[in-house]
Amino acid sequence: MNASAGDLLGLPPEDRTSSPYTGYTRAHWEAAADGMLDAAWKWATPGGARLDLPGPPSHSGVRSDGLEGYARTFLAAGFRVAGAGGKDPNGLLERYADGLDAGTRTPGRDDAESWPLILDHHVQGQPMVESASVALGLRLTRPWLWDRLASDVQDRAEQWLRGALRHVPAGNNWYLFPYTVAGFLESVGRGDAETARARERASELLEHWYRGDGWYADGDGRAFDHYNGWALHLYPLLDAHLAGDEKESAHHGARLREHLESFSLMFGGDGAPLHFGRSLTYRFAASAGVGLGAVTGHTPLAPGVSRRVVSGSLRYFLERGAVGNDGLLSLGWHGPHAATLQSYSGPASPYWASKAFVALLAPAEHPLWVSPEEAAPSEGPDRVLSVPAAGFLVQSTGADGVVRLHNHGSDHVRPDEGESAADEDPHYARLAYSTVTGPTSAENTADNHLSVTVGGARSARRRIRPLGSGHGDGWGWAASWHLPVFPAGPSTVPGLRVESVTVARGRHELRVHRVLGAPDG
Structure with missing residues (x-):
């Protein structure tokens, strides 16, 4: 392992008895989440509404990048706390609650805390992307965060989030951002015709983009890439799982199961995902679909195989310098790597990797964590x-x-x-x-x-x-x-x-x- 990664993140000793391939257990995942969040929060604004991580800004600008830092790390915190049944030893949710309050007081204002407005994708689109992570974080932590907010803060948060329902997404997986926002609002009794329309439109497009074999095109063209696992499968199935909607879970789950028949083979014996497609600085988010399949039961993989794949992917990046000496995920692949990036990549973009922590929704006694690791599909016969x-x-x-x-x-x-x-x-x-x-x-x-x-x-x-x-x-x-x-x-x-x-x-x-x-x- 990279000399500093284990120390920086406070990882426990390896367990080669239950995890003979990676040495990682659920405790390693919790420690990795805690360590990454602790490092990122050192860059928070005084009110906690933005995490202004160091580095060159994206084309969306520093205010949007700061919101991205808040939203994407909130997703990791949401999976971490929800998976622990509300236990929050590091006081994460209080910080995210304060940030939500500060960011939504005067949205659109040019100051240190206010979140940018959500507008059409070609005008000011990035906040729409981040709205889904905010909504999902709130949904995952509802009993411990949302339900304890003052009603005026809830109202302000709702109005900011509704910007995602009232503006035009990019013609691809972006339609799942208003879908996810609407799902959260409906889950807290704030649904209406507007939320229903957003979900219907996204569902229609998702069906149109499904091409078979468990694979979606990311839009009307032929872009098949990692967005399948960390977006096109993740958002609808996780939404159905959290809602307890058995019909939708069965529908989306069957597709994820078929997707994993081929996708699970696309991780090397060293844990590396395929270096293919865009947004590769999201790194171990590539394993999100595998983790979600294990959490929901919609997977062709044995629990020990699933853990081998997800933990292998996490370890692959941690031991190759993805986390720098400052504890932050860098813009790149192993370490910083400009050829991996796109113009929309900003300092907080790598924290889309938080989606891998969906695996923490499986509690400690879940087969994902108690079954011994087994060989990954790529470690068997040719x-x-x-x-x-x-x-x-x-x-x-x-x-x-x-x-x-x-x-x-x-x-x-x-x-x-x-x-x-x-x-x-x-x-x-x-x-x-x-x-x-x-x-x-x-x-x-x-x-x-x-x-x-x-x-x-x-x-x-x-x-x-x-x-x-x-x-x-x-x-x-x-x-x-x-x-x-x-x-x-x-x-x-x-x-x-x-x-x-x-x-x-x-x-x-x-x-x-x-x-x-x-x-x-």
């Missing part, structure tokens, strides 16, 4: 698995625990968006990803990529059109085609296309490309 809905071919090798994802179906291009090489995204455009590799500087030559060179310009892969996938006994294949686009000269060449197929068996892979319509030279 496997090759196709996921036709997403255009994925997943390949794992037990000898080294490495998992590879051959991507023939996921991109980050909206249906109404043109294909421009200037917008090439290395987190989606490559032919393959793994649990031991990641993108480097944009100045470096792209790996796992086939370029067509025309007039000295190398092509980029943007929109990916799947041609199919399948698997048999120990082998599998996936295929796609794309239109090469160029950063210089004409953006496309008439009639030019590239067809690609990957065949994998054991640790071997074969790629075949056919270039059609290439001009002379």
Whole structure:
């Protein structure tokens, strides 16, 4: 482990009897949450409404970033306290109650405490994202926080949260933010036609985005990534679980179960999730779906396998420097890493990792924590698995625990968006990803990529059109085609296309490309 992580977070000694693979128990998870929260709260404003963590601001600005610090850490505190039956040895909830009071007194005012207003996503969207974490934190801790607030503070909090119901989200998982806000308001007797509409709209879109095999597209395009586990599955199933809604739990739970059939294979033997897709600075949030499956019972995994995956992911990052000497999660992957980030990444963005602590909703006597750890799916025999809905071919090798994802179906291009090489995204455009590799500087030559060179310009892969996938006994294949686009000269060449197929068996892979319509030279 990183020399300082265990000391900084106050982790207890390893338990290799019940946790032979990771040494982590539920006590390690509680200590990790406590340590991260303690470090983050050192940067709170006097009233506690914002946690202004150090670092370069996001494009949303410092006030929004401070709200993000409050909201995302509140989510970790919510899981921590709710999972302990209301025990709050560090007085977290009093601080979050004070911050809620201070942040909602004069929302929109430019001062040290006031929260920014929730507006349309293209105007001032980030507060809408954070409203879901505030609402979920309040719902998780209702008996110990919300129910003890003065009525005027409750009213002010409701009015601020309703901004999420009255403004336009981005056309993707963002619709689950007003859904989550509405679910909280209804749970405390403040539901109405407005909350019902928000939930109906999100539910309609969620059904539209479901593509099968347990996978959702993140919007109307073909973006299949970690947002499945930490958003598209998490919000609706957790909402149904907290509400005790058996019908909705069964509906969303069946999809999560199917999702985990393939997704659980996408963690390496060292605990690493696949370095693929956007928002990777959320790190161990990648295990949130696995933890939620164990908590709700909607999982194909044995409890010991689930714990191996979630604890393996947490340990993977802690022992590789994700927590700095200041106790804060850095912007990056292991440690700071600019190539991992997006323009919306701010100092508190990594605390979306709090979603992994959903596992703490399983009490100490739950099978997740008392069953001995078992090997992760990637630690067994070599496997090759196709996921036709997403255009994925997943390949794992037990000898080294490495998992590879051959991507023939996921991109980050909206249906109404043109294909421009200037917008090439290395987190989606490559032919393959793994649990031991990641993108480097944009100045470096792209790996796992086939370029067509025309007039000295190398092509980029943007929109990916799947041609199919399948698997048999120990082998599998996936295929796609794309239109090469160029950063210089004409953006496309008439009639030019590239067809690609990957065949994998054991640790071997074969790629075949056919270039059609290439001009002379």
